Amino acid sequence: MKYGTYTTLNSKMSKLLQPSLLFALLIITISAILFGNLYQYLAISDLIINKESENSILSRNFNNQITPEIQKNIININSLSSDSIKLSQNINGLNQSLFSLSNAHQNISITLFNLNGFAIAESRSNNHLLNAIQKSDFKIVINNAVNKSQLISFSNHSNSKFNYSSVYSLIPILNIDKSDVIAVLGIKNNVTNSIEIISNSQRLIMxxxxxxxxxxxxIVIITQSKSNKLLKEQAELRIISEEEIRYHAFHDPLTHLPNRSYFQRILSLVMSQARRNETLIALMFLDLDKFKTINDxxxxxxxxxxxxxxxxxxQQCLRECDTVARISGDEFTVILDGISTVDxxxxxxxxxxSSLNKIMKINDLEFTIGVSIGISLYPLSDIxxxxxxxxxxxxxxxSKRNGRNMFSFFEQEMLLHSKQRLKFEIDLRQAIERKEFILHFQPIIDMKTDEVSSMEALIRWRHPTHGILLPSHFIKLAEENGQIINIGSWVLNEACHQLAIWHLAGFEHLKISVNISIRQIDDKNFHSYVLSTLRKYNLKPNKLELEITESLFLECSHTTLKTLFQLKKIGISIAxxxxxxGYSSLAYLKSFPIDRLKIDQYFIREVTKDDDNAAITQAITSLAHTLRLGVTVEGVETVEQYKLLKSQYCDAMQGFFFSKPLSVKEASELLQSA
Known part of the structure; x- marks a missing residue:
């Protein structure tokens, strides 16, 4: 859910909740009033029932106590007028009796009525009971009492439904033989205080x-508020999380540049705009040179x-409208949008x-790297x-094949070459399985004895369509695609195998020299593989010499150097x-575990005609001997070269002057003839 969506929903919910809150408050108020009134109704109803029951009990007690006296003094009283009744001496006695009865009971007053509804005697000087009875249609009550001779109870209240003040009971008084009603006894039970207590309780309850x-x-509102806040925070966290996930899905976590997926989206959009607007774009593919060496x-x-x-x-080299992305490892792409020309x-x-060639300072270290760039243009062709x-x-x-640290524009010939290269790469991967590789051996002559002291193993590829191919045709490709490790392992195994055969044939002094790549040395299994191969063919380590190129110095990592020292420690020679x-320096010669220098044939071709070349070979030989290193000269083809180089005290030579690279059979015959 987007944050805007959440805010909209939250706003809508707030608008909906506002009338709901008012309605809830109204419901709460009404509920409190109804509950209070219900309590009042039930309490007063219970009170009336209790008071009527109390009146019933009192009436029986009063009836038993006062009936004899009433029967004695009430003769012909029903025929007297109201004034005559008040003057009667007998009535005064009844007043005293009624007062005595009611005085023992708080809130109780007693009135004696004749059958005409006149108050004969009262326990207290008040007319409340008479007024209440008159208002309640006394004649109907008396008739009911007379006719039914039973207790009649009723309640006196105001216009308010629950505002009761008293509970009244009328008890018929019978004559001595209990055949007729001679008077009516009225009991008034005042409930005003009880009603007040109930009303107070009602208000308290409400x-x-x-x-x-x-x-x-x-509590509900607070809980809801906290829940809404929590939901909002969770929504915001989810939004942030989704944004982070989306960001990491389209950006490189190290450089924060667009990754391959995002780059392709941008490129697709830019290509569409270029087609529509008929503008030119350029796509650059960059690969950092020497990065692997630094990283390792x-x-x-x-x-x-x-x-x-x-x-x-x-990024600093680009315009605002351009895009740079990291595709993988040390590979970058750059989209140049809307360029005017190829320039x-x-x-x-x-x-x-130029920018990448400048020195980089990382953690007090200084590095220089290069970059190989390939450029394709759009829409010069509809691709x-x-x-x-x-x-x-x-x-x-x-660009890499042509020397690196440069740029090249794509040409159709490159595509043809790329397809051929792909086919060639497939053939190379199958060459070992098809047993298309063979080894040739070139003798290395010891200048002290003029005898063959070693053989250099040189790989050849018997390609099914191209014939015999030299290493220069496929080794570089093998290094690029990683096949060099398998090919190098095959060469080392076959060379050691052949050396073991020659040792068994009586040439125990013979050594073998094998070329290895930095990719092989960097392989974690290389050291163990070399040792296992020597043990496999029962060869001493000092019978093996591994040749590395000068370019390894620039690409050499700590792992490479450690492996070389381990190999030298067990007796294997490094040349x-x-x-x-290449790029050798005295520092490299001093710090690397080197046993021998092999002078390139480039200096040997003109060594007898060019004094500078002769001086260089002499200087290299002197330097090597000073550093206690052996010297082998490559590419010796004439007797003049042989004599000059021998006079410079070179330790060993090889070249066509002695022998071309030979097959196994030819090399064995050479050893036999020597």
């Missing part, structure tokens, strides 16, 4: 119920900081290369989004192949 319901209502050498923390810095520098893309590409990305990727690989053409 207030208690009202405040109780209001308190409960307040200094750890992922440093590597992550390098990526963050690289992303920041790329705009070239300008930005050069700007990015899909996937094809546009693929074209930029192909152009990027072209730098093609020395002099």
């Amino acid at each position: 207030l208690t119920v009202l405040f109780g319901l209001l308190f409960f209502y307040l 050498s200094y750890g992922h923390n440093v590597g992550d900081n390098v990526l963050i810095e690289a992303a920041s520098r790329i 705009d893309a070239e300008l930005i590409a050069n700007r990015i290369i 899909s989004l996937e094809q546009l990305i693929q074209d930029a990727d192909i152009a990027m690989f072209t 730098i192949d093609d020395f002099g053409t």
